Amino acid sequence: xxxxxxxxxxxxxxxxxxxxxxxxxxxxxxxxxxxxxxxxxxxxxxxxxxxxxxxxxxxxxxxxxxxxxxxxxxxxxxxxxxxxxxxxxxxxxxxxxxxxxxxxxxxxxxxxxxxxxxxxxxxxxxxxxxxxxxxxxxxxxxxxxxxxxxx
Numbered sequence: 138x139x140x141x142x143x144x145x146x147x148x149x150x151x152x153x154x155x156x157x158x159x160x161x162x163x164x165x166x167x168x169x170x171x172x173x174x175x176x177x178x179x180x181x182x183x184x185x186x187x188x189x190x191x192x193x194x195x196x197x198x199x200x201x202x203x204x205x206x207x208x209x210x211x212x213x214x215x216x217x218x219x220x221x222x223x224x225x226x227x228x229x230x231x232x233x234x235x236x237x238x239x240x241x242x243x244x245x246x247x248x249x250x251x252x253x254x255x256x257x258x259x260x261x262x263x264x265x266x267x268x269x270x271x272x273x274x275x276x277x278x279x280x281x282x283x284x285x286x287x288x
Contacts, residue, residue: 184209185281187216187252187272193281201288205261208234208252215251217273218258219243226266234258247273 183204186194189212200206208218219233222240235250237243243250250273252258262268262285272279 183207186211187218187279188212189214191272191275191279193272193279196280197282197284199284199286200262201286202263202265203261203288204285205259206283208258210252210254210256213254215248215253216275216279217243217247217251218260219250219271219273221269221271224267224269226264226268229262229264229266229268232260232268232270244273 183198183200183206185198185206185208187208187210188194191214193208198206208216210216217234219240220231222231225231231237231239233240233243233250234252235243235246237246237250262283265285265287268283268285270281270283
């Protein structure tokens with residue numbers, strides 16, 4: 138299975154190979170620099186890594202209404218993504234890995250809903266506001282916030 142990191146590594150290898158041989162002795166200097174393109178990845182701003190250091194990285198992420206956030210377990214330790222139900226903005230949909238309808242249901246069912254190595258949980262945010270969340274087994278230190286801004 139290709140992960141986002143694998144795709145980036147492979148594209149870097151292809152880019153380096155494609156540039157080999159460029160700029161040899163036959164190249165003519167120009168007064169106008171060639172435009173360069175900075176590699177971008179749309180999902181880079183909407184991905185949260187869940188690490189073996191028991192952290193969400195980044196801990197706080199700002200997105201726009203309608204954006205989807207992907208939480209990816211990057212190590213060997215499984216995690217959960219569980220919203221603090223009482224702290225959600227008015228009218229916001231509840232979210233938790235395992236697609237539970239409530240925080241109580243997510244807590245009761247754990248480890249069901251856990252996200253293992255290289256697995257992804259995704260949620261699309263349709264309401265502006267701050268969305269605090271946590272990892273059930275690591276709640277004492279593994280907390281995060283998604284800030285959703287109006288487009």
